[in-house]
Amino acid sequence: MSLWEYANPKKFSETAARLLPVVAPLAGLCLAIGLIWGFFFTPDDYKQGSTVKIIFLHVPAAMMAINAWIMMLVASLVWIVRRHHVSALAAKAAAPIGMVFTLIALATGAFWGQPMWGTWWEWDPRLTSFLILLLFYLGYIALWQAVESPDTAADLTGVLCIVGSVFAVLSRYAVKFWNQGLHQDSTIMKVGEKDPLDPAYYWPLIVCLIGVVALFVALVLLRTVTEIRLRRLAAIEAREKFE
């Protein structure tokens, strides 16, 4: 079986119908367990107090904000190279999801930053690159709406996606590139190293991460099927006009 079989809208829709009843409940279950565990059953941090509980929303949202754009980049490249409509529609479907995760990452970061850094916002490399990423998401969604021809819109948004991927990568590595901002580097994968994430927060965070990935997959499937149906609807309406 080839991966390219899923470029067939019918095959994609059938597969989505089989996957959604598994992925959607997994997302709900993991998010419920992870967030309840994190909010109610983790201790306060010795420095951050109860604001450490924000990590269970902020980190998964920030990771998905970047990874959603990377997924859109891969789908856009598939469209540009192989002209598979489903991949262009999957990229279109993922954009609002990535935008919401970017908004959540920025909002929770601001709520955490005010008591911890003494400011809601700082022109720190990571924060700034995330704000630019949000603007790219808005521009990407607006471009899809602005161009009437779906294929032209897919071409233009594909190019925008390639350009925006620079900022998606910068958002991820800004702390390493410019070691001068307020935002700390990731500590999730630093088990055994200096200043790792405390084990009390590690597992609920992992459960939340699985939850947001499952939620992203479920929403992309659902929204891509919606886009495929909209394309079919447009074709039927165009045919009715000619008859």
Next chain:
Amino acid sequence: MMPDLGKYAFAVLASYGVSLALLALLVGWSIWRYRAVKAVLEAAEARLRKG
């Protein structure tokens, strides 16, 4: 049952409130749109079959 969030209660509760509200809006909107488009497409396909 509610943990004592101390002086950071606003920051923590606002983070959870805003995030869960945004996620609920996204999920609700996606499901509503999925169902609405499905209904319109089924009606259009029925028209097509009737000729």
